[in-house]
C-alpha cells in the first residue's frame with residue numbers, strides 16, 4: 057500500500073499512554089465536593105445563629121472551625137496522612153461542634169471540645185472513614201459530661217423580649233435585667249451578659265415534666281402559634297445552630313436535592329419522633345408534654361437528623377439500614393427527652409445507633425442478584 | 436405507541452458520547468499488506484496451529500484449529516504468506532500469532548461459497564458451520580458461540596435473546612450494524628433459534644437507538660423476533676441484567692444464562708452466524724467503532740481480524756492530540772493498551788481514545804461508606820466493604836461476601852467519590868479466591 061503519503065497522519069505516542077484497570081470513566085464526584093456541599097448546607101443555620109446571638113456566636117463558630125482544622129492537620133500528619141485535612145471534613149466537624157454550643161461558651165471549652173471530636177472522635181481510629189462514631193457527637197457528649205453546668209446554660213438571643221418570659225429561667229441579678237430591659241434588642245457586638253441566661257424550650261418543658269410539676273397551662277403556652285413561629289425562625293434560647301428550624305430544613309432539603317444524603321434517615325428519624333411524641337401527648341390527660349410540632353422544631357432534632365444522623369461514615373449504607381437507624385434514633389431520642397436524665401437526647405441516640413451500624417449493615421445487606429434469600433445463612 | 440421499557444436493579448448512566456460516531460455509516464477498510472492474527476482470541480483452550488513459516492494460505496483458510504470443547508478456530512483474513520510471530524496481546528503480554536503478508540489477490544478458499552439450500556440444513560449442520568467459522572461472542576467476552584449452542588441435555592432453553600443494548604458509552608458498532616444489516620442479524624437470529632429449538636426470540640435494544648428499534652421492527656415479525664426497547668442504563672447489556680430485564684428471570688449465582696433457560700448472543704455474532712451458515716464465510720472481519728475526542732474522524736469500520744491499531748487509527752485520520760488512554764472495547768470494561776501493534780480481534784467492539792480530562796484517576800483514599808457503590812452495583816453486592824476486605828487480604832471473607840458474583844462492570848468505581856479502584860480490587864479478590872480453590 058502507499059505508505060509514503062500518509063506521513064502527515066499523527067498517531068498516539070505509545071510511551072505516553074496510561075495503562076490501568078477499567079473502568080476508564082468516573083462521574084466526577086469526590087469526597088471534597090461532598091464535604092463542601094455539606095458545609096454550604098450548614099451555612100443558613102450558621103448565619104441565622106450569628107444573626108440571633110450576635111458576634112459571640114461567630115466567635116464560637118470560628119474558634120471551633122479553626123481549632124478543628126489545626127487538630128486535624130497536626131494529627132493526620134502525625135499518622136502519615138498528609139492530605140487528609142484538605143478534604144473539608146474537619147471544617148464540618150468544627151462547624152457542627154460550634155453549632156452545638158451556646159454562644160456564651162468560653163473559647164477554651166470550644167477548643168477542648170474540638171480536640172476531643174477530632175482526635176478521640178476520628179483520628180485515633182485512623183481518620184476519615186474509620187471512625188465508628190460521629191466526631192461532633194463525641195465532642196459534644198464529652199463536654200456535657202465534663203462541663204455539665206456550662207453545657208446547659210444558654211444565653212438569650214438579641215431579640216428576646218418579655219413576652220417570651222417562658223424562656224427566662226434564672227434571672228439571677230436584677231441589675232443586669234434592668235440593663236437589658238431598656239433595649240428593644242441587644243447590639244450585634246454585645247458582650248455576653250453575666251448572669252443573664254435563658255432556658256431552651258425543651259429544658260423549660262421536659263424538666264418540670266420529669267419533676268411532675270408540668271401543667272396543662274404551661275404546655276398550652278409553649279405550643280401557641282406565636283411560640284411556634286419563634287421556634288421556626290430560631291428566636292429561642294439554645295445552641296447556635298440548632299435554633300432556626302427553617303434554616304436547618306432548607307439545608308437538609310438542599311443536601312437531599314444534591315443527592316449528598318438520602319431522604320430516608322432524616323425522614324424516618326423525624327417521623328418517629330413526631331409519631332412517638334404525638335402518642336405520648338394524647339395518652340396523657342391532661343397532656344403534660346407538648347405534641348409533635350414542639351418536639352420536632354425545638355432542640356437538636358433537626359440538626360441531628362439532617363446533618364449528624366446522615367454522616368456517611370457512621371451510618372448504615374442501605375436504605376433498609378438507614379430506616380432502621382432513623383427509627384432507632386427517634387425512639388431513643390424521645391425516651392431520653394421524656395424520661396432520661398437530660399432534657400435532650402439527640403446526640404446520645406445518634407452515638408448509640410452509630411455503635412449498632414456495623415450490625416445493621418450486616419443484617420440489611422442486599423440480596424445479591426441471583427442468590428436465594430436463604431443461601432447467605434447456608435453458606 | 437406504548438414503549439415497554441425494562442430495567443434491572445442498580446446501574447449508572449455515564450455520558451453516552453455516541454454522537455461522535457453514531458451517524459457514520461460502516462466503511463470497509465481497504466486491504467492491507469500485512470495482518471497479524473492472534474491465535475488465542477477467545478475464552479477457553481488455545482487453538483492448534485496448522486500452518487508453518489512460508490506457507491501460502493488463502494482467505495478464509497483455517498490457520499489454527501479448535502482444540503477442545505471450549506475453543507475456536509482461527510482463519511486467515513486474506514490470501515498470502517505465513518510467518519509465525521509473537522505479538523503484543525491486548526492483555527499486555529506477548530502471545531503467539533500468525534502474520535500474513537498479503538499477496539494482493541485476496542482469494543477466498545474454495546470451501547467458502549454461498550449455499551442456496553441453507554434453509555434445508557438441519558440444526559446439527561448449522562451448528563457445525565458456526566463452529567467451523569470460528570465464531571465467538573463478539574460483544575466482548577469472546578466465548579465460543581458453538582459452546583453456547585450446545586447446552587447439556589438437562590438444560591431446557593426456551594429463550595434466545597439478542598443483545599443489541601450496546602450499553603457501553605461511545606460504542607456504536609452494533610447500532611450501525613442493526614441499521615445497515617438488520618436483515619442479516621434477523622436471519623442469524625432465526626438460525627440460532629433453529630439450532631437451539633426455541634421459539635421465543637427477542638432482541639433487546641436500549642431506547643437511545645430508536646432508529647434501530649424502528650428499523651428492525653419493520654421486518655422482525657417475519658422472522659418471529661420480538662424487538663424490546665430497554666431503558667438506557669449501564670450495564671444493560673450485561674448478560675444477567677439483560678436476561679432479567681427481558682424475562683424477569685435471575686441467573687442463579689455462579690450459574691450461566693442457560694440455567695435460567697436463556698441463551699444470549701450479541702447482534703454482531705448473529706450476523707456472523709448468518710454469514711457462516713448461508714455463505715460458509717468464516718469470521719475474519721468485524722465492525723468496530725473507532726472513536727473518542729482525540730480521533731480526527733470517528734466512525735465505524737469493517738476491519739479484518741488482525742488489523743493493527745496503527746492502521747486502524749490511520750484510517751480514522753489519525754489523532755488531533757495525544758490521548759491519555761487507548762482502549763480496546765468501551766470505556767467501562769475495555770482494556771487499556773500501550774502498543775500500536777495490538778491487533779483487532781474477534782471481540783474488538785471499539786477502539787477508543789480518551790483525553791486527559793475524561794479519564795478516571797483512581798487513588799486509594801479511604802472509603803467514606805457513602806453507599807453509592809452499593810446503590811450502583813447491578814449485582815447487589817457491597818463493593819466498598821468487599822474492597823476493604825480485599826485490601827486487607829481477607830479473601831475467604833470476601834468469598835463469603837459474594838465477591839465471585841461481581842461481573843466487573845465498573846459501575847461501583849464509576850460513582851465512588853473516594854476514587855477507590857474498586858474493580859481492580861474485585862479482580863484481585865476473584866483471582867485470589869480462584870487460586871485458593873485449586
Ligand code: SF4
Pocket residue numbers: 801802803804805806807808809818819820822847850851852853854855857
Ligand atoms: S462508593 Fe466508594 S466511598 Fe462510597 S461506600 Fe463505595 S467504596 Fe466507599
Ligand code: SF4
Pocket residue numbers: 811812813814815816817818840841842843844845846847848857858861
Ligand atoms: S462490584 Fe462488580 S458487579 Fe458490582 S458494580 Fe462493582 S464491578 Fe459491577
